[in-house]
Amino acid sequence: MKVEIEDKNESVVTITVNKENDVKTTVFSLFFIEVYSLSYFTLRFFKEVFTPPYEFKELIKQSFLIGYKSLALISITGFIIGLVLTIQSRPTLAKFGAVSWLPAMVAVSIVREIGPVISALIFAGKVGSGIGAELASMNVTEQIDAMQVSGANPFKYLFVTRVLAATLMLPILVVFADTFGLLGSYVAVNLKDYVSLHLYFSLIFQSLEFKDIVPSMIKTVFFGFAIGLIGAYKGYTSNKGTEGVGKAANSAVVLASLMVFIIDMIAVQITSLLQD
Amino acid sequence: MHIDLMISEDTQTAKNSSPVRTCVIEMRNIKKTFGKNEVLKNINLVLNEQENLVVLGKSGTGKSVLIKCIVGLVVPDSGELFLFGQDTSTLRKNALEEVRRKIGFLFQSGALYDSMSVRENLEFPLRRQSGEYGREKLNELVTESLQNVGLSEAIDKNPSELSGGMRKRLGLARTLILKPEIMLYDEPTTGLDPITAREISNLILDIQKKYNTSSIIITHDVQCAKLTANRIIVINEGVCAVEGTFDVLASSEDPWIGSFFE
Numbered sequence: 425m426k427v428e429i430e431d432k433n434e435s436v437v438t439i440t441v442n443k444e445n446d447v448k449t450t451v452f453s454l455f456f457i458e459v460y461s462l463s464y465f466t467l468r469f470f471k472e473v474f475t476p477p478y479e480f481k482e483l484i485k486q487s488f489l490i491g492y493k494s495l496a497l498i499s500i501t502g503f504i505i506g507l508v509l510t511i512q513s514r515p516t517l518a519k520f521g522a523v524s525w526l527p528a529m530v531a532v533s534i535v536r537e538i539g540p541v542i543s544a545l546i547f548a549g550k551v552g553s554g555i556g557a558e559l560a561s562m563n564v565t566e567q568i569d570a571m572q573v574s575g576a577n578p579f580k581y582l583f584v585t586r587v588l589a590a591t592l593m594l595p596i597l598v599v600f601a602d603t604f605g606l607l608g609s610y611v612a613v614n615l616k617d618y619v620s621l622h623l624y625f626s627l628i629f630q631s632l633e634f635k636d637i638v639p640s641m642i643k644t645v646f647f648g649f650a651i652g653l654i655g656a657y658k659g660y661t662s663n664k665g666t667e668g669v670g671k672a673a674n675s676a677v678v679l680a681s682l683m684v685f686i687i688d689m690i691a692v693q694i695t696s697l698l699q700d
Numbered sequence: 701m702h703i704d705l706m707i708s709e710d711t712q713t714a715k716n717s718s719p720v721r722t723c724v725i726e727m728r729n730i731k732k733t734f735g736k737n738e739v740l741k742n743i744n745l746v747l748n749e750q751e752n753l754v755v756l757g758k759s760g761t762g763k764s765v766l767i768k769c770i771v772g773l774v775v776p777d778s779g780e781l782f783l784f785g786q787d788t789s790t791l792r793k794n795a796l797e798e799v800r801r802k803i804g805f806l807f808q809s810g811a812l813y814d815s816m817s818v819r820e821n822l823e824f825p826l827r828r829q830s831g832e833y834g835r836e837k838l839n840e841l842v843t844e845s846l847q848n849v850g851l852s853e854a855i856d857k858n859p860s861e862l863s864g865g866m867r868k869r870l871g872l873a874r875t876l877i878l879k880p881e882i883m884l885y886d887e888p889t890t891g892l893d894p895i896t897a898r899e900i901s902n903l904i905l906d907i908q909k910k911y912n913t914s915s916i917i918i919t920h921d922v923q924c925a926k927l928t929a930n931r932i933i934v935i936n937e938g939v940c941a942v943e944g945t946f947d948v949l950a951s952s953e954d955p956w957i958g959s960f961f962e
Contacts, residue, residue, distance in 0.1 A: 562814075569773050570811035574825035574878070575801055 465657050469587055472580045482585045490551050490586070490652075491593030495600060497550060498543050502601030505542055506534060506608030514616065523617075527624055528631030530609045535632060539602040540640050541688055544647035547594055548680035552655035555586050556676030559659025560669040568660070583656045590652025595644040635699060643691040650683040722749045723785070724882055724914050725770060730779035731938075732765055739765050740776070741938030747882070752908060752915045754925045754946075756960050757935035763918045764808070766935070767884040770916075771805050772796070784881075801829060804880030804913075808887045810871035812859040819855050822846070822874050829878060845873040848910070849903060865896035869903065876907060883907065883915040889924045901927040922961055926950075934960060 510530050517523050559582060562568050571578040610624045655676040662672035725747035732740040739762035747753050757763050768774040769781065781788045783799045791799065813821050822842045826833055833841070846852045849869040854862060862870060868888060875883065888904065889897035901924045907913060917928055925932060926946050934942040934949070934957065942949065942957055950961040 565809055565814075566807045566811040567813055569768075570805070570807055570813075570874075571824075572773065573771050573800075573803075573805045574828060574874070575797070576824070576828040 461661065462653075462657055465583075465660070466653060468579065469584060469653065472577070472584050473588065475580075477580075479581050479585050482581055483588055486585045486589035487593055490589045491596060494547060494550055494593070494597055498546055498597045498601045499604045501542060501546055502534075502539060502604035503608035503611075505538055505601075506530065506605030506610075507612045508608075509533060509538065509605075510609040510612035511615070514612075526613060527609070527619075527627040531606060531628040531631050532636060534605040534609070535602050536636050536640050537688075539605055540598050540644045540647065541684065543598045543601040544594065544644065544651065544684045545681055547590075547597065547648070548651045548655075548684060549677055551590055552651045552676045552680040553673040555590070555652065555655030556659040556662075557669055557673035559583075559586075559656060560662035560672035561659075563659065563662050564665060564669060579660075583660055586656050587649065587652035590655070591645060591648040594648030594651070595641055598641070598644045635695075639691065639695040639698075643687060646687050646691070647684050650687060651680045654680040654683060723747070724749050724783070725916070726780075726782040727766075727769070728780040728782075730766075730769060730781065731777045732762065732769065732774060733777055738938055740769075743779070743935075743938070743940060745933065745940060747914055747916055749914050750908070750912050752904070752917060752928045752930045754917045754919060754929035754932045755935060756919070756925065756932060759920075761935045762938060763935055764886050767805070767886060767916055767918060770884060771800055771803055801878065802881040804875035804878065804883045806868075806871050806875050806883065806885045806888055808890060810859075810867040812867060812870060812874070814859055816859075817855075818846070818851070818857050818859065818862075818870060821859065821870065822877050825874060825878050841877055845877040848876060848907070849873045865892050865899065868892065868896075868900055872900075872903065872907070876911070879911060881913060883913045885915060885917040885919070887918055887920065889919060889921040894923070897921055897924060898927070900924075904928050 510526060513529060514523065514526060517526055517529070559568070562582070568578045568582065571581065606625070606628060610619070610621060613619050613624065658672040658676040658679070662668040723746050725745070727743050727745040730740055730743040730745075731738070743762075743766060745753075745766070755763050755766065765774050769776045770783070784802070786795075786799060788796055788799070813824065816824065819842055822845055823838055826838060826841060842855070843852065846855055849872050851866060851869050851873060854866060854870070859867060859870065872888075883904075885904065889900050892900065901921075904915065904917065904924075905928060908915060915928075917924070919925055929946045932942075932944060932946055932949055933940045936942075949957055952958055
C-alpha cells in the first residue's frame with residue numbers, strides 16, 4: 425500500500441506499507457499515517473508561524489469571522505446552560521438545605537468545566553467544520569493550486585491564519601460563555617428567590633479561586649488550537665471532488681470534538697496533580 | 701493502440717515565428733504514477749519561444765498532469781525538466797520559485813477566489829509577488845489587466861456574479877497581471893458556447909502578440925486548436941504519440957488521429 429500525503433508548496437511525502445491485503449494491518453497503518461501526517465502539518469505550522477512574511481490582514485479577517493461571528497451562538501448557549509444547570513441543581517441542594525451554595529456550585533462548574541467544554545464543542549461544530557469545508561472546497565476548485573502558482577504560500581495564508589485565529593478566539597469566546605452562563609444562573613435563581621446582581625456575583629467571586637480560572641483558560645487555548653488545526657488539516661488534505669468536501673467537514677467535527685475530550689481529560693489530570 | 705511517432709518536417713515552423721528560437725521548456729523522459737495508474741510513461745516535449753503548442757489527447761491521458769509538472773503542482777517520479785534552459789533539479793528552492801514566477805497557469809475552472817472581489821482576485825498575486833506596489837500602481841495594473849480581457853465593468857463584482865466566459869477571462873487577467881513569459885492553458889474553452897470559445901481563442905492569440913508569450917494549450921476544442929496552434933502533439937497511453945502542425949494532422953489518413961479533428 426502506498427499513501428501519498430499531498431503537501432502543496434513542499435515535496436510530497438510518500439509512505440509505503442507492506443502486507444497490502446491484510447485489512448487489520450491496513451487500518452492500523454492508516455491510523456498511524458494519519459497521526460504522522462497530522463504531526464507533520466503541526467510541525468510545519470510552527471515553522472511557518474514564526475517565519476516572515478506575516479499575514480496579519482488575513483489573521484484579523486479570520487479572527488473576525490471565527491470569533492465575532494461565533495459570539496452570539498456561544499453567548500446564548502452559555503446563558504441557557506447556566507440557566508438550566510441552576511434550575512436542575514436547585515431541588516437537590518434544597519433537600520440538603522444548601523441553596524445558599526448554589527452560586528458557588530454553578531460558578532465552579534461553569535468556569536472550570538462546562539463553559540470551556542461546551543463552548544469548544546460548539547466551536548468545533550461551527551468553526552472546525554467551516555474551516556474544513558472551506559479549505560476542501562478551495563482544494564476542489566483548484567483555488568489552493570492557483571494561490572501556489574501565483575507565488576503565494578497557501579499554507580501560511582490559509583492554514584496558519586485559520587489555526588492561529590481559532591487558537592486566539594476560543595479563550596475570548598469562553599470568557600463570554602462563562603459570563604453569560606453566570607448571568608443565566610442569576611436569572612434562574614431569581615425565578616424562585618430574590619438575589620441582587622451585586623450580591624450574586626459577590627458570592628460567585630468569593631467561591632472562585634485563581635486555580636479555577638487559570639487552568640481552564642489555558643486548556644481553551646489548546647482546545648482552540650486543536651479545533652483549528654484539525655479543521656484546516658482535514659480541508660487542506662481533502663480528496664478532490666464534492667464528496668471530499670462533505671467528508672472533510674464531517675471528519676473535522678468528529679475528530680475535533682474527540683480531541684476536546686481527550687485534551688480535557690489530560691488537562692484535568694495535570695491540574696489535579698499540580699494541586700495535590 | 702500503438703501509433704508510430706510522426707514528426708512533420710514543418711513541426712518547428714510556426715505561423716508567425718522567427719526562424720531561430722530558444723527553447724523555453726524541455727521535458728525529458730518525464731514519468732508520473734498515481735497509485736497503480738501510470739499516467740505519464742515517458743514524456744518528451746519541447747516548447748520554443750513565442751510558440752503556441754497545443755496538446756490533444758483523450759480524457760485521463762495526463763494532459764493536465766503534464767502542465768502541472770511544469771509549475772510544480774505535481775512532482776514527477778522521474779525525468780528531467782528544463783525551464784528557460786535551467787535544469788530544475790539543480791535549482792535551489794528560491795531560484796526555482798523565481799523561474800516559475802515567469803510561468804502563468806490558467807486553470808480549467810478559472811480557480812477564482814470566491815471570497816474575494818474581482819479587484820481583490822487581481823491584486824492578490826501582485827501583493828504576494830511584488831509587495832512594494834502602492835495603491836495607485838495596483839489600480840493601474842488591475843485596470844489595464846481587465847481592459848486586456850474586456851472586463852473593465854466587472855471590477856467590483858464577485859466571481860459568483862460572473863458568467864462562465866467572464867470567469868475564464870478573469871482567470872486569464874489574473875494570470876496575465878504578473879506578465880508571465882510562458883502561459884499554460886488547461887482547457888481554456890471547455891464548457892463555453894462556440895462564440896465565447898472563439899473569443900477566448902482570439903484572446904489567447906492577442907495576448908501572445910501583445911506580451912510575446914510562449915504557450916502550452918491543453919484542449920479538446922478543434923476550433924481552438926486550429927486558431928491557436930503553431931504545433932500540436934497528441935498524448936496517448938502516457939507518451940507523446942503524434943506531433944505536427946494542425947494542417948498535417950487534420951489531413952492524416954490515420955482514423956485515430958482523424959478522430960481528434962472531426
